[in-house]
Amino acid sequence: MxxxxxxxxxxxxxxxxxxxxxxxxxxxxLSMIGIYRGLVADALGLVRSPGADLWVVETGTRGPFAExxxxxxxxxxxxARLAGVxxxxxxxxQAFEATHGERKLRLQVVGYEPGRLGGPPxxxxxxxxxxERFEIVADEKTGLRLGERLPMGTxxxxxxxxxxxxxxSGGDPVVWMSLKDSQTxxxxxxxxxxxxxxxxxxxxxxxxxxxxxxxxxxxPNVSAESVAEAAERWKHLSAMTQEQQETILTRSVVxxxxxxxxxxxxxxxxxxxxxxxxxxxxxxxxxVREIATLxxxxxxxxxxxxxxxxxALALGLIGFSVGASLIVSVKDHFPRRVVMLPEDAAGLALVxxxxxxxxxxxxxxxxxxxxxxxxxxx
Amino acid sequence: xxxxxxxxxxxxxxxxxxYGEGDTRVDALKAVDxxxxxxxxxxxxxxxxxxxTTLLNLVGCIVEPSAGVLRLDGETVWDGRWLxxxxxxxxxxKIGFIFQFHNLLPFLDVTENVALVLDMAGASKExxxxxxxxxxxxxxxxxxxxxxxxxxxxxxAQRVAIARALANRPRIILADEPTAALDGERAGIVxxxxxxxxxxxxxxxxxxxxxxxxxxxxxxxxxxxxxxLVGSDGAxx
Ligand SMILES: Nc1ncnc2c1ncn2[C@@H]1O[C@H](COP(=O)(O)OP(=O)(O)OP(=O)(O)O)[C@@H](O)[C@H]1O
Ligand SMILES: [Mg+2]
Numbered sequence: 001m002x003x004x005x006x007x008x009x010x011x012x013x014x015x016x017x018x019x020x021x022x023x024x025x026x027x028x029x030l031s032m033i034g035i036y037r038g039l040v041a042d043a044l045g046l047v048r049s050p051g052a053d054l055w056v057v058e059t060g061t062r063g064p065f066a067e068x069x070x071x072x073x074x075x076x077x078x079x080a081r082l083a084g085v086x087x088x089x090x091x092x093x094q095a096f097e098a099t100h101g102e103r104k105l106r107l108q109v110v111g112y113e114p115g116r117l118g119g120p121p122x123x124x125x126x127x128x129x130x131x132e133r134f135e136i137v138a139d140e141k142t143g144l145r146l147g148e149r150l151p152m153g154t155x156x157x158x159x160x161x162x163x164x165x166x167x168x169s170g171g172d173p174v175v176w177m178s179l180k181d182s183q184t185x186x187x188x189x190x191x192x193x194x195x196x197x198x199x200x201x202x203x204x205x206x207x208x209x210x211x212x213x214x215x216x217x218x219x220p221n222v223s224a225e226s227v228a229e230a231a232e233r234w235k236h237l238s239a240m241t242q243e244q245q246e247t248i249l250t251r252s253v254v255x256x257x258x259x260x261x262x263x264x265x266x267x268x269x270x271x272x273x274x275x276x277x278x279x280x281x282x283x284x285x286x287x288v289r290e291i292a293t294l295x296x297x298x299x300x301x302x303x304x305x306x307x308x309x310x311x312a313l314a315l316g317l318i319g320f321s322v323g324a325s326l327i328v329s330v331k332d333h334f335p336r337r338v339v340m341l342p343e344d345a346a347g348l349a350l351v352x353x354x355x356x357x358x359x360x361x362x363x364x365x366x367x368x369x370x371x372x373x374x375x376x377x378x
Numbered sequence: 379x380x381x382x383x384x385x386x387x388x389x390x391x392x393x394x395x396x397y398g399e400g401d402t403r404v405d406a407l408k409a410v411d412x413x414x415x416x417x418x419x420x421x422x423x424x425x426x427x428x429x430x431t432t433l434l435n436l437v438g439c440i441v442e443p444s445a446g447v448l449r450l451d452g453e454t455v456w457d458g459r460w461l462x463x464x465x466x467x468x469x470x471x472k473i474g475f476i477f478q479f480h481n482l483l484p485f486l487d488v489t490e491n492v493a494l495v496l497d498m499a500g501a502s503k504e505x506x507x508x509x510x511x512x513x514x515x516x517x518x519x520x521x522x523x524x525x526x527x528x529x530x531x532x533x534x535a536q537r538v539a540i541a542r543a544l545a546n547r548p549r550i551i552l553a554d555e556p557t558a559a560l561d562g563e564r565a566g567i568v569x570x571x572x573x574x575x576x577x578x579x580x581x582x583x584x585x586x587x588x589x590x591x592x593x594x595x596x597x598x599x600x601x602x603x604x605x606x607l608v609g610s611d612g613a614x615x
Contacts, residue, residue, distance in 0.1 A: 001486075001490060001493065001494055001497050003485075003486075003494075006485045006486055006490065007485040009485070010484065010485035010526075011485075289481075290483050290484065290485070293481040293483060294483070295466060296440060296469070296475060296477070296481065297469070297470070297475070297494070297495050297498075297542070298466045298467065298468075298469040298470025298471075298495065298498060298499075299466065299494075299498055300464075300466060300467070300498070303498065372440055373435065373440055373441055375477070375481050376431070376435065376440070376477060376478070376479070376481075
């Protein structure tokens, strides 16, 4: 005869209410983890989109995401000639604020050479950017639809394709355009002195034919590291593998957020532990007389401990299920991506179980100390 | 009672209990000697506060004595300290307790309240349910077997508590005012049942009572006053 289940059924309303309350709390913990995972996914999404093995950037920088990087437009040709490189493409990255109808649209503009490495990884509708000018592929998150026109800088662009879920590490939707268009856009936006200088043809770094990075693929039987080494023989270039690039990004862009969210999650879990402990303790307090009676009629300690621990676990697991289903059902309505990984959910479930066991310790201690004679009073 | 009385089931030697110390000390029970044999039904009477419940709790190993020796079924259980580490299994095996405030578990229904002690003693689910049903029917509360204790009348609750106390066929049955909430006829049924159990299980039944209607049902009556046994009346029957 399971006493825990019977007692829960006896106070079902109260128990469920408590479990739902706990569920909301655990839902917040889960969403924190999900937001962090979303942050990482977003940050890595852009860096993974070209499907490159190698990133070539300006020497001494960790660009183009963590730091600014400017390299000459002809770098791609030099890189493409390196042994082992099968494909290469020039890329530019810039943040841009466009006006779409009434609203301001913060965009991550990615310039690439149509037909070469660096374009959108997957087109959800429409097609990719052709060699024509003033075409863009926009992410669905921009709210732009196929065929829609968007003024940027002095030109008006037409949406020829859309993607799904491509955002920058800052959460801004990505817009792809041809490298030429992006260079024009960048040049028109450059600060006036730089532009004047550029127009005079003075500083090479500010001419419109600069790019931010060259991405390359290497053949499977060549290591990306060795190609990177070869690329770095040019003194003005720095090269890193895809893996290094991802590490830089997670370190520089995501690390702070990870610490912040990690700390917050820890605080929430601590609060949950205290709350679960208090709930279990009060639930035990309410049952002191019944526990004393159980002892009087000869129930062994195991039976009494089981009653408390099973209720604690039931509370935690029902709360966890409530929280998890809540987050799964609302996660797509968050302004930024929330990623629920099964292993994160399983991990939290495990933590909840441990927390419940720890938290029921207080209640168990109380129950074991109950004097059976307390059941005898009126 | 037979002349060659078998070994006592309950033996108290100088059994005493006081609560508190110094100014707040209450001598609830002062050096009681008592021998109870299998098969007898005895009454324990006395004014309120005279120590009846205290004596019952000492015999039931619910409250620790302050002095004396307690022997149950030939086993010394208290002699300056508990000699048996697991008092609960002792209670489960040997003692059926009918509490003054029946103490049914509110989250179990009537049948479950009775079946629980059988379950704890290792009975199968079916056996426990059958035995519970049998007892409840006998005590005329079988029709309330699915009810929660909170919906029972005082008399019904008391009878369920009696069924629970008898479920494991204990040899020592301690009842604190078991008939207080029952009418005369039902009180008679309960006393008949306790008598039957005493005979069939060669058990000892101790009944604390104020109820003069049932005094003629006892083999012996012990009277407590201010924590002392002041007389035992063995000539009732
Ligand atoms: N836990 C306790 N702490 C202190 N004093 C107690 C305690 N239990 C009982 N007493 C005292 O011991 C004395 C005997 O109490 P007991 O409950 O045995 O009386 P009783 O004969 O059962 O009375 P009643 O007929 O009212 O049930 C009383 O003076 C009571 O106040
Ligand atoms: Mg009493």
